[in-house]
């Protein structure tokens with residue numbers, strides 16, 4: 001069973017709409033690649049973001065979860081949706097824009113995996129194409145360790161989320177190229193008989209120092225902008241950091 005098998009059915013209800021992310025992606029496209037007509041999303045999940053972008057762009061999605069892709073297919077019947085690992089895929093096509101949003105890059109649990117994803121993006125981008133992604137910073141992930149759990153009721157069900165270090169204390173040599181956190185999402189789904197059915201999903205997220213990300217990007221991409229969620233100066237303690245990069249020409 002892949003990640004998100006249990007979570008998929010509740011994902012959109014818990015996460016909410018994607019209007020902010022759609023607006024941010026469209027803003028970067030307007031600024032840096034206004035002529036774009038095609039877009040590929042890595043880790044497209046339920047297709048909520050693609051749905052918001054499909055009005056102006058021809059959209060394609062890659063995800064490894066069949067359950068998430070099934071929801072995306074219902075939403076976007078004419079989009080190309082591919083079940084694949086976003087660090088190792090080949091679509092034999094190039095796109096004006098590639099995006100990887102909503103902590104999806106953090107889901108790749110080793111830094112060599114991030115480098116492989118950057119290579120796949122490079123291969124699938126048109127000349128001067130735009131790569132937009134975001135990350136949960138290492139500081140944000142560390143700050144969530146031991147924080148009170150997130151608890152919410154929805155539609156009579158209950159969701160509980162906790163974030164813990166996946167390897168105990170941060171390892172001194174950062175073997176994965178960053179720090180691994182374990183996100184545990186427990187959904188208590190109310191049954192007709194008043195009892196609750198538990199769905200327990202555990203997802204690893206890797207937090208990587210921003211300087212290391214920038215240095216891995218630099219061979220293949222020009223960094224156009226780096227912004228924090230609230231517009232404050234970007235640092236490893238920012239909540240979420242957005243990157244927009246341009247593909248460098250092939251040598």
Ligand SMILES: C[S@@+](CC[C@H](N)C(=O)[O-])C[C@H]1O[C@@H](n2cnc3c(N)ncnc32)[C@H](O)[C@@H]1O
Nearest residue numbers: 043044045063064065068085086101102104107
């Ligand atoms: C946090 S969700 C984000 C979904 C979507 N981008 C959004 O904004 O709603 C992360 C998605 O990435 C997918 N994913 C995680 N690791 C992946 C991998 N190595 N290859 C492909 N998809 C992956 C998961 O299945 C999940 O659908």
